[in-house]
Amino acid sequence: MADRDFYEILGVPRTAGREEIQRAYRKLARSYHPDVNKDPGAEDRFKEVSEAYEVLSDPETRRRYDAFGRDFRQVPEGVDPAAYARARAGAGTGGRAGWARGPAGQEVRFETGEGIDFEELFGGMFRGRGGRRGRGWGPMPGADQEAELPLTVEEAHRGGRRTITLPGRGGFRTLEVTIPPGVRDGQRVRLAGQGGEGAGGAKRGDLYLIARISDHPRYRVEGRDIHVQLPLTPAEAALGATVAVETPGGEAKVKVPPGSSSGRRLRLRGQGMPNPRGDPGDLFAEVRIMVPRTLSAEERRLYEQLAGVSSVNPRSESGGRTRP
Known part of the structure; x- marks a missing residue:
């Protein structure tokens, strides 16, 4: 698993754009998330997919991965990718000379040979820039990450606290997140410092949770407006009535005008999704006349x-x- 290409893991070409990489990750993450897939190998597959996405979703990290492959975390900044490739080739063919660019921009010649230790090679060349031997290229901030947050209509309406499980190095980590009331489908919720781990003491990236409101048997959400069916008896529709209707925020009363036919929409202002920064949405109750399947004699x-x-x-x- 450690030697597999990240593009191969996600099933995308090396020319894939950011959106294509995101779509591939979301599809695989849903399939292999341990909360959904109980197969013994699903957890390892989920970690593999998450690592691939963490690297390829960050433009700078992806650039280094494309240049140096799986060694991208060990290669110092400023090393010429072509020289590095020649050095790797020489390590397997008995040795050859190569060049790399040093910390001040000067070119530095190195000799390679069988069994070469590339960490020693590049660590010695750049020693002193970041502290530790072999890690002298300085701290690297963690990549920003994205994860989908499935919500029911009721959860999106009221907001609140939610526990989520995310992959991390060596296992999984659990986070308590606050969902703002009235969160919309596709809205991104930022968790500062909860993204990918940094290297060399650098800070973590940010985590962006993308809200995904699940289909509901009763409610249909369009923006901040909520649509719901309102069953009525023929008498209520013909004569008019005041009836109760369930909303994600609780029961509300709706006044049905006399002569309301099926399909008529009754608007309840402000009863839709909350809006922390403005006016809330509306709730639309659509009349649906229901007749009894069986009738008494009377x-x-x-x-x-x-x-x-x-x-x-x-x-x-x-x-x-x-x-x-």
């Missing part, structure tokens, strides 16, 4: 009586009455 008699006196023809062009 109900049937009354419906037949109504049918006999009603002049309404819903199939006419106007949908109105056919006679005075």
